[in-house]
Amino acid sequence: MDKEATAIGIDVGKHKLDVALIIEGKVRSKSVANSSAGYQELTAWLTRQNVELDTCLVCMESTGVYSEPVALGLQALGLTVSLVNPARIKGYGQSELVRNKNDGIDAALIARYCAKMHPQPWKAPTPEQRRLRAWCDRLKALKDMRLQEENREEACTVAANPELVEHLRQHVEWLKVQIKREPTPAHLRYIYSRSYVDVSNGEPSNSKRTLYAGSRRQSPQPCAQELCRASSC
Secondary structure, three states, rough: OOOOOOEOOOOOOEEEEEEEEEEEOEEEEEEEEOOOHHHHHHHHHHHHOOOOOOOOEEEEEEOOOOHHHHHHHHHOOOOEEEEOOOOHHHHHHOOOOOOOOOOHHHHHHHHHHHHHOOOOOOOOOOOHHHHHHHHHHHHHHHHHHHHHHHHHHHHHHHHHOOOHHHHHHHHHHHEEEEEEEHOOOOHHHHHHOOOOOOOOOOOOOOOEEEEEOEEEEEEEHHHHHOOOOHOOO
């Protein structure tokens, strides 16, 4: 990304986006709805500020469930987006001795980080990668719940509470059924086989493969382990 690119910081909320635009060292602020209409409003506002959409860099913290849909929506409108680990933003704020905190201050901090550090543009995961990641997360959550309930069942057994033991046992059995339900491990493996991209050019490759997730690169191995465990549940 060109170092002269206009820096834009966005603090992502569930219902709104707080935007900070740095032009000639000055910060201009704007709030829009976290929706498709809000994204359109944001690009229209940037145009009125004489910002060239194809040369600016939008930066936001990588918060998964909220940041990724925003990034996808802005990319579809022609903006270059970078998702940054929140720890980096926090560390940058500490270096500036920033003590106050609200949505507008956070957006301005992200914009300054963007202008100073020029983070790499985010490459969106494919739909198959997003589906695989969501199912792997769901499998892990179900297995964590099963382990927690099994521990509670053991504790209630020691406490001689048979009614609660039976209730917990029924829930554990229900969780086991949910873990084995569709999509089957074979279906997940099919999605997994389609989710590789070569990090050098975005094309399928048999050599260097990485699964993109948020703003970081993750080895696909954890998901492979989940699929192996799911097969034996």
